[in-house]
Amino acid sequence: MKVLAIDDQQLVLLPLQKRLIELGYDVKIETKGKDGIETYNSYQPDLVIVDVNMPDISGLDVVKHIRITKKAQTPIMVLSGDTKDETITEGFELGIDDYMKKPLSLNEISARVKRLIGAPKVISAVEKSDVMIQQRCVGVVIPCYNEEERLLSDEFLSYIDKNSGYHLCFVNDGSKDNTLKVLKELQKGREDFITVYDCEKNGGKAEAVRLGMLHMAKKADLDYIGFLDADLSTDLSDFDDLVKTIETSNFKIVSGSRISRMGANITKESARKIISLTINFIIRKILKMDFKDTQCGAKIFSKDVIEVAFKDKFVTQWIFDVEIFKRMSQHFGLKQAKALLCEQPLKRWIHADGSKLSMKDSVKIVMQLAQIAWVYRGKSSKKDIKLEKVNFELN
DSSP states (O other), rough: OEEEEEESSSHHHHHHHHHHHHOOOOEEEEESSHHHHHHHHHOOOSEEESOOSSSOOHHHHHHHIIIIIIIOOOOEEEEESSSHHHHHHHHHTOOOOEEEEEEEHHHHHHHHHHHHOOOSOOOOOOOOOOOOOOOOOOOEEEEEESOTTOOOOHHHHHHHHHHHTTTEEEEESSSSSSOOOOHHHHTTTTTTTTEEEESSSSSHHHHHHHHHHHHHHOOOOSSSEEEEEETOBHHHHHHHHHHHHHHSOSSSSEEEEEOTTTTTTEOOHHHHHHHHHHHHHHHHHHHHHSSSSOOOOOOOOOOOOOOHHHHSSSSOSSHHHHHHHHHHHHHHHHHHHHHHHHHHHEEEEEEEEOOOHHHHHHHHHHHHHHHHHHHTTTSSSSSOOOOOOOOOEEE
């Protein structure tokens, strides 16, 4: 039994293809509607699974080709995040057989496929799948410097294996240990879901994140791109909560916040907490925004603001997050920027052993804040930004 699946997002197609092949189906995939039509004509599938919103032509145009142009009765299932009544109604009026709304599990999709065209005659026992087909695709940049001993490889693998729609980009920031080797091993067999971006020289976290974000922005199938600390001080499920917020709102950036509140597990050393409060007070004065925590290493961005936030190099290495918000303010104006930025409290955040922040580092941060205030002084729009490099850093 032959199945043709058409969706512009490979992160959706690949786990679907893998699952249907496991169940005994012959599966071909296409990421463009027009290519899907050509493959349909030559492949003559027993079932077509198609998304609605694709960049070249609509999935409903594919349906029209099958039902009207070819006058064929090939079973058609729509798999889409488009839940508008008019879209669903039009689909059924054109003659589709099923409309599946993302997110949903591979188990449910498999059951619907079997109901519609039956199961292959010869099939070995296949375990149920925990994988969910998500409505959106997300790229996550994880900067790594000497993380050979700390990288939680199993946690990352477990998460992407169970959650389709995620593509992890590990940026090796010129590590002096075997971090690159560990990352390459992590990537094996999951090259479609894990990218390793190697920087030969250590440029600091700010530059590692910037390069990773710009690299991921080139991937057409991603809706949102964010970054996360390699030590998973922010839990992956918490990061997914940030994604859910941005995809159901008009926010352009959703930033995690390590605010202590009832029901949250926020672990931080008391000395660090005092230092953080002092630094955050200064940051609020510079940004003219009531941010409680700009420095949390978990943030998610709408793809259309990646260039605004990351095109130019940052002038600081420790507190580039502040520069991101400052750039948003200068590009959109303070009032609009406030409406586009969301600070969301995390349920869990743990300061992992091995992370380093000395008193000298804290002084550096304060000096870098002065550097930001000077470089971005009086700038009111993107055109006015002149990123001057001022040497306020301590050796």
